[in-house]
Amino acid sequence: MELKALLDKYIVFIDTSTWLYPEANDWITEQLPQALKESEKRVRISGKVVEEVTKHIKNGDEALSKQAKQTAQLLNQYHKDEIIEVYQDPDDPFQDQAILAMFMKYRTKFPLAMVTQDRNFALDVENLNKQGSVQSTNTILVFYIDIFGKLMRWDYGVKEHEKRMQSSHSSHQGQAGDRNERSDRNDKSERSEKSSKPKEKIVALPLGTKVETGLDTELPVSHFPSEGESVRTDAFGELQLMKELGKGGEGSVFLTSNGMVCKIYTKMTKARYEKLKLMLDIPFNKEGICWPQSLAYNSKGECIGYMMSAASGKVMQLSMFHKKLLEKNFPHWNRGHLVELALTILDKIKYLHDRNIIIGDINPFNIMIKDYNEVYFVDTDSYQIVNYPCPVGTINFTPPEAQGMRYHEYLRTFEHEQFAVATLVFMTLMPGKPPYAQQGGGTPGENIKNMEFPYPFGDSKGNAPDGVWRYIWSHFTYKLKEKFYQAFAENKRFSTDDWIQMLESYLYAIKRGHSNDEIWPMSNKVSEENAVEVTCNQCSSQFVMHEEKKNDLDAQGKFYICNACLMKNKLTRVQRDEAAATSSAATGKSQATTRRTSSFGTNTAAKTTTRSATSAAMQARARANSRSSTASSSSARMGASGNAAHTSSSTPVVVFTPKPPGLLMQGIKFIASKIKK
Template sequence: MKSTASNQTLTNGQEIGRLFADAESGVASAQFDLAQAYENGQGVAVDIRESVRWLKSAAQNGHPEALFRLGLAFQRGIAVDQDSSAAVECFLKGTEQGNIQCQCALADAYRDGRGVTKDEGAAVSWYTKAAEQGNANAQYRLGKMYRYGNGVPRNIDTAIQYFSAAAAQGHSEAATALEKAKQIPQQAKPAKTSNEAPQSNPSSIPQTQRKIPFVMIDTSVLLQDPDVIRRVIGNKGLPCITNTILSELDSNKKNPEYEVAKNAKLLLRELAKANPIPVQELPEGGVPVNGDRVQQFTYIGNALLVFTRDRHRGRRDNDLEIIYVAKDYGMIVITADSGLKVRAQALGVQGFVWTASDRAEAEKEKSEQTQTTKLSVVPFEICKVPTIEKLTGLTVSGIPTEGDIVSSRDHGRVRLLKTLSAGGEGTIFETDRGDRVCKIYHKDQLSSSRKKKIELMLSRKIVKEGICWPVDLVTNSAGQFVGYLMPRAKGKPMQHTMFVKPVLEKSFPAWSRIDLVNLCITFLDKIAYLHSLNIIVGDINPLNVLVTDQSNNLWIVDTDSFQIEGFPCPVGTVNYTAPEIQGIKHAEFMRTREHELFAVATMLFMILHPGKPPYAQEGGGDPAENIKKMNFAYPIFGKDQTGRAPQGPWQNIWANLHKDLQRAFWEAFKENRRIEIKKWKAILRDYKSRILKGEYSNELFPTTFRIIDPIEVICGNCSEKVVASEKRYQKMVADGKTYFCGKCVANIRLQILARKAREANQSVKSGRANSTQPPFYTQSPYSTRKPYHQQSSQGSKGVVGGIFDAIFNLFR
């Protein structure tokens, strides 16, 4: 009998009845699907115990994923008695069926000695099996084993290879580990003996010696996920392809699968936009060999090396042509074709299987996180009023500091090392538990209420990458509460790295607009996870969000201020506070999810318009009043063109946003409607897709309004090649006018303002400042300004070169 697919929504009694019948008759897939239904509440009430009961039935019938899920339940004590040995039994049975998740879980058990005698050698063996099948988690963990010499001789080069493979699949921890591993001095290489065979390519640098790995991206990967090129660069690698791969892309332009054909056309179109640059010397030394020609192409602002080889050794087929080029230059190969990976490894080339595109990997991760959350974390209660209790200070005999020992229940004795940061509430210390830091409260901040809140937070074991949730309460030498342990966050505050243009460009020089969109989506994922547990962040602001150079990785810190059950978030920031709660003391009421959605919209706006609040405008005004009155200055088509949107790059950024994104911001900030996180994510993913297609600008700070009919022209001022609107350009030519690029127009505006300031200053000095119209710098900043298209151009004729005419006609 055929069971209902696990991804199908069970919406009526007939469907769930069929599933019960199949499960009762012993169909393993139906039993697993029914376990999932009880876990997720699909067609039946949520019942974790019943879910685990059906997992047991499916596991007894050999269902590999059921074995993995049941193993997790035993390991964590979910609806069963915690039993690590039983968990290992499940994982072992799953490995017999080739289940990669079970292989990785069994390796974890051997590594940690959970349910089995600790055996790091066995852990390495199982990690290797899973890593060779493309599992990013296994690649990362295997890299750590080589990095620290656990179960294998320490080998930084091999660790870098595995970290690189995992990072190329979007594994953020692997990307961080890769960065750190590259800072370690390279291992000394044994001298070559006289009877060793010479290398086939003496002028190339072996991959293990390169600080920048060369990554050969196979056609099978590019056709699934062209954006891999940008992510390889983000992980400090150098993406490479061959002329064979270019030929395969060309042949896929008419592929019957729409997505494949679309990606092939996108890649070829982007690579054709700029002339390639011949490469005579490879990065870090070495020259092209075997008569190869190497050229640097550009893909959406990112460098891509193309190796062209006309003569191939031996019998030719496309896979071997790609593999031999990779071998001669010491490259890593990533491919979606397991056959190509096997052939590459047989020829001594490090190969890894690419398991999924960015979107599929994200969906898989989300699915896994949802399953884990529903099994292991019970949401907090929703409280409508704060818990009011007398604030009682705690008496402590001493506050620990650098070098002192604190005690914890699960982590034992922990030594505080150097101070990482200090604030009004306490000090954060590095500890001897590398991946853990410790927050020690100041003496005047210790209270019974604070201790109760931390204990409430610890009642839920929340393990989520990017959220610094407390993991253990700590006490001083007298056993008195003084703080808590939490994961060590990565990155620097968004406020200090992103919200000033030169700082952003210096902090993340490789970033483009796609990275800002990635950051928005990652932020939304974190907030959605917290909301699913009835947790309100409360104090969303850019000082509490840390970012790294990996735009799909961020950390939310200061979690002990989150609103949880009857504990309100006592702090907030004006720009992120919804209009209906402006001016109210945050500690005296409970924020709602709707309040938080306003702050979420504000954060998204300030990421996409780096550092600019949505209610900032010409003429200023009090931020809180602007928010309460919904004085949003950015226009959408046919709506409220006030002309008060801030000058500078902000209008260009706004004009280059997707119309759905503009509409969502308008609804949030003008109509006071709250946009759901799911809708934001859908809009942002569509925006990202359109940027990749070239429909919208990928610049962090676009220099012009969006151009829908682009044409390349020469600026009449700086003589640079720029993209302009063909219709506007042709009209200006017909009118005998000169086209100026956006940068020149901005510079000319500054020159005009400077000249006017000098003239006004001279007028004041010469005693001729009796005009009825005061100089522009003495006018009220709140005076009403007409939109530029309504302002008179009279009086501009005397400007040298007809600059006003040029500006006016450029933007008309």
């Protein structure tokens, strides 16, 4: 429906969540006011909106407080333009309920519409249409603003893009789960039937309850075919093994004469056979998941492996988990592509989860990347199927509660899996850096067990790894940081749907220019209003610094050092320390040895240097290095300490005055006076 048509026919309410939704900015500051003026209409808000906005200005975190401040100014502008009206029930402090009651009361008299980002609230409002004995001719319409800033209809508590995803792989479990909180089960199933377009029925496997016994029982196999030989298959007849594509611990993978791929084990166990049969039993059709398509047999009819579709691309680790690999393989990517890649991967994980299939061994060696929108999941025969566990795993993707447990001895839960999913999302957006890699700290396993997440959030400063990783973090949106922080520091687990939603809004923020699109930002985020340009005292390059930081440095009479120089100084210092540590330990002794060898009188290879000479040379280079820069070595030290100060405030360095500005006070006064009436 056209916005103008909607405003002409309906009384439109806008909920706080939409007022504060960053992606709604364009709609709410441009399109809506213009349409209202043209139609000479007003939108309605409840008094709750004013209360909540005021509360966020005072108590919200920086990003939210900024958004709330803008909203307050906007509300004031709406008031000035006479395009807004406040609905308030002074006797009822529970505004959601008041609005619902009001909608209930007037829905037969007036055509009503609500705009909200809140799924549960949307559902409650939608449900009014079904309640009461009187079937109204007026249907209450419920809308949200999507990540592209467009006004969209909620449909039984489901967003448009989610419906698209549902119809593409026919799933609704995730949303149904979300809705459970506010509705009973009968109601839910009725709704999801209504919301669903024609779709195949999902056949979900039962979740495993206990590890199957006798897993290692080996089945007798007289011969495992290899390259050049043929295999028999149920589904594709007899096939030739054309070429060995790869070899692993469990067996080999061959390209076959029909273009598909055959995995042949080096030994066949009962567990493998039974698991494959279960996997083949359920309807499964998802592009990019190399699911078993048929068993494969040798000439004697003994099962020796399975058929699957061919994958394409390179394993994730080698496609993109280093700056130079990423730049080589995907030179045109920017950050938006990384987010889209994560969404492509999550879409497949969701398909599996909807069927109660737990991947288990999520890691960058069994996902292959062709492009951001084309990926392949391989090694699917290791997935956890009912009571057959995934027998393998890696530390980085194992949650704290399962660290040290032997992968083949327990059944993973969705909670376990969700930790792995969060880790994969993190390592996709920070190409290759595991979430718990940090300065100091213990082994990866220890860091995970202690939930020592090193990136700064709120009051937590963190000891994040040096370099670009901190900058990437600083450019994440507040919501994304919060989500990672909750996942890795507070051990909260989020569903695949949660991550999809999170990343869609992050992607939108990037596309709208609200968040940095660079994969490798060169510095922390500094908001424009606080940015000052300074000259690096070391390399004379221009760079941007937070105003407060500059003031601090000025007050202390310190130099401005750019990030590249800070990094260089730290690296130089660390590597000089390393050289010094090994040379001092041995100087005396090795010189003695040198003297001793000279008496043997044989030649020492010209290329090699004795240890003490090496370290002397390194130190000379270090001195040359600090001389070559304009700063003295003391300024290099300062730079390093400055680095610490710099990074300690490396959450977005955006500072707002806590006191509401005058204009805002006027706005609040106006609304208060309105409320009294």
